[in-house]
Amino acid sequence: MTAFLALVRKDLQIFFGDTRAVIMAFAAPILIGSFFGYVFGGNQNKKESTRLEVLFVDQEQGLVAKQLLASMQQDANLEVTPSALEPAREAVHKGKAPVAIIIPVGFGDQAARALFGSGAKPEITVLFDPSHQVEASMVRGILAGQMMVAMSSKPGGFSLPFMTKDEALTARAGVAYNSYAHSFGGMAIQFMLFMGIDVGIGLLLLRQRGLWRRFRAAPLSKIVLLGSRAASAMLVGMMILAVVFTFARVVFGVKIEGSLPGFIGVCGAFSLMTAAYGLLIAALAKTPEAARGLAILATLLMVMMSGAWVPSFMFPSWMQSFTKLVPARWAMDGLDAMTWRGLGIEEALLPIAVLLGSTVVFGAIAVWRFRWEAD
Numbered sequence: 001m002t003a004f005l006a007l008v009r010k011d012l013q014i015f016f017g018d019t020r021a022v023i024m025a026f027a028a029p030i031l032i033g034s035f036f037g038y039v040f041g042g043n044q045n046k047k048e049s050t051r052l053e054v055l056f057v058d059q060e061q062g063l064v065a066k067q068l069l070a071s072m073q074q075d076a077n078l079e080v081t082p083s084a085l086e087p088a089r090e091a092v093h094k095g096k097a098p099v100a101i102i103i104p105v106g107f108g109d110q111a112a113r114a115l116f117g118s119g120a121k122p123e124i125t126v127l128f129d130p131s132h133q134v135e136a137s138m139v140r141g142i143l144a145g146q147m148m149v150a151m152s153s154k155p156g157g158f159s160l161p162f163m164t165k166d167e168a169l170t171a172r173a174g175v176a177y178n179s180y181a182h183s184f185g186g187m188a189i190q191f192m193l194f195m196g197i198d199v200g201i202g203l204l205l206l207r208q209r210g211l212w213r214r215f216r217a218a219p220l221s222k223i224v225l226l227g228s229r230a231a232s233a234m235l236v237g238m239m240i241l242a243v244v245f246t247f248a249r250v251v252f253g254v255k256i257e258g259s260l261p262g263f264i265g266v267c268g269a270f271s272l273m274t275a276a277y278g279l280l281i282a283a284l285a286k287t288p289e290a291a292r293g294l295a296i297l298a299t300l301l302m303v304m305m306s307g308a309w310v311p312s313f314m315f316p317s318w319m320q321s322f323t324k325l326v327p328a329r330w331a332m333d334g335l336d337a338m339t340w341r342g343l344g345i346e347e348a349l350l351p352i353a354v355l356l357g358s359t360v361v362f363g364a365i366a367v368w369r370f371r372w373e374a375d
Contacts, residue, residue: 051076051077051078051079051317052077052078052079052098052099052135052138052139053078053079053081053097053098053099054072054078054079054080054081054097054098054099054100054101054139055080055081055082055083055087055088055091055092055097055099055100055101055127056069056072056080056081056082056083056100056101056103057082057083057084057085057088057100057101057102057103058082058103059085059102059103059104059105060103060104060105060106060107060108062107062108062109063108064107064108064111064112065103065107065108068103068143068146068147069082071146072142072143072146075142075146077138077142078139078142083100085102088100088102088127089127092127092128092129093129093341094337094341094343094347095129095131095333095336095337095341097129098128098129098132098135098136099126099127099128099129099132099135099136099139100126100127100128101124101125101126101127101139101143102124102125102126102127103124104122104123104124104125106122107122107124110122111147123164123165124143124164124165125164125165125167126139126140126143126164126165126167127167128167130340131179131182131336131340140164143164178252178253178254178255178339178340180248180252180253180254181248181254181255181335181336181339181340182308182336182339182340184244184245184247184248184252184254185308185332185335185336185339186303186306186307186308186309186332187244187308188240188241188244188245188335189270189303189306189308189328189331189332189335190299190303190308191240192237192240192241192270192271192274193274193277193299193302193303193328194299195233195236195237195240195274195278196233196274196275196277196278196281196295196299197278197281197291197292197295197296197299198278199229199233199274199275199278199279199281199282200277200278200279200280200281200282200285200291200295201281201282201288201291201292201295203229203278203279203282203370204282204285204287204288204291205288207282207371208287208288212225222367222370223367226279226363226366226367226370229275229278229279230272230275230276230278230279230363231275233271233274233275233278234268234271234272234274234275235271237270237271237272237274237275238267238268238271241267241270241271242267254339254340255339256338256339257338257339257340257341257342258337258338258339258341258342258343258344258345258347258348259338259343259344259345259348260338261345262334262337262338262343262344262345262347262348262349262352263335263338263339263348265345265348265352266331266334266335266338266348266351266352266355267335269331269334269351269352269355269356269359270327270331270334270355272355272356272359273327273331273355273356273358273359273362275359276358276359276360276362276363276366277362279362279363279366279367279370280362280363280365280366281294281295282366282370283365283366283367283368283369283370283371284365284369302326302327302328303328305319305322305323305326305328305329306323306326306328306329306331306332307323307329307332308328308332327354327355327358330350330351330354330355331351331355333351334347334348334351334352334355337351
């Protein structure tokens with residue numbers, strides 16, 4: 001029992017002797033719990049609220065449509081913006097806007113006749129991103145409510161004076177949304193980042209054993225040694241993505257509906273960024289224990305903000321803007337664009353550029369800050 005207690009005491013002394021590891025052990029669950037609590041209603045009593053972007057296409061330009069637009073713009077849950085038809089379609093199928101509604105010509109007159117059941121109900125077309133079906137349902141419900149409020153002052157019984165026609169948009173006609181494409185992309189990103197953690201911790205373990213000090217004595221530069229580690233990690237990352245998407249293709253029918261070179265480019269850029277992310281972890285952390293806590297927290301936050309777990313429309317507006325600074329969000333956008341969205345290579349260029357830029361920044365900091373000897 002004496003030996004057992006001594007070992008327990010030693011482990012506790014090692015743990016509490018590493019200030020960074022202690023901070024991360026307590027900070028990680030607090031920050032992540034706060035994140036989910038804030039996103040799922042923690043800010044409901046505050047002035048700020050999440051507003052869903054909706055494009056409003058008015059082909060009629062009549063009084064009823066204008067009243068409906070004004071009413072929807074006053075809804076605290078929506079950010080309604082007038083738009084022409086083609087820009088709205090383009091924005092939805094490229095993922096720039098989740099939902100657009102189209103008011104057809106003659107809507108006002110047909111709705112008035114249908115109000116009392118004396119005519120056919122006009123159709124309001126709801127264009128939506130197939131990965132945002134929840135948002136589309138929300139807009140349909142608000143739309144119905146706003147119309148009923150607008151008609152409630154009229155006497156007599158009536159039914160809902162319009163119907164909605166849903167149209168899921170992808171880049172090419174006949175390309176159906178496959179939810180597995182998004183989920184496999186998100187999980188691939190998550191576990192690629194965890195692989196980056198292993199790269200960083202592996203470097204720290206080598207440093208603890210004195211191997212990097214021995215390497216430094218050889219005629220090899222720091223850039224060569226760290227670069228070789230990054231190259232091997234990138235190759236492993238490419239293999240992971242290849243296996244994941246091959247499985248998704250064979251088992252769940254996930255296809256590269258867009259540009260194959262664009263898909264390969266996004267995968268390569270993200271693999272390289274993940275390798276540089278691992279080097280950055282090794283450069284900033286003092287011990288493997290501290291690196292593990294710091295890296296897990298950073299990785300979980302990046303995955304959450306990429307939209308792989310939580311639909312981005314649920315984020316507060318400031319957070320939706322902040323996600324543009326997160327490399328994983330661009331990787332997620334790029335993979336979506338090249339798979340189920342079926343977009344061209346031009347839509348992969350910006351994600352690739354952001355990921356490569358992040359690689360340069362992470363790699364430069366890693367080379368600058370990496371210490372050859374353990375403290």
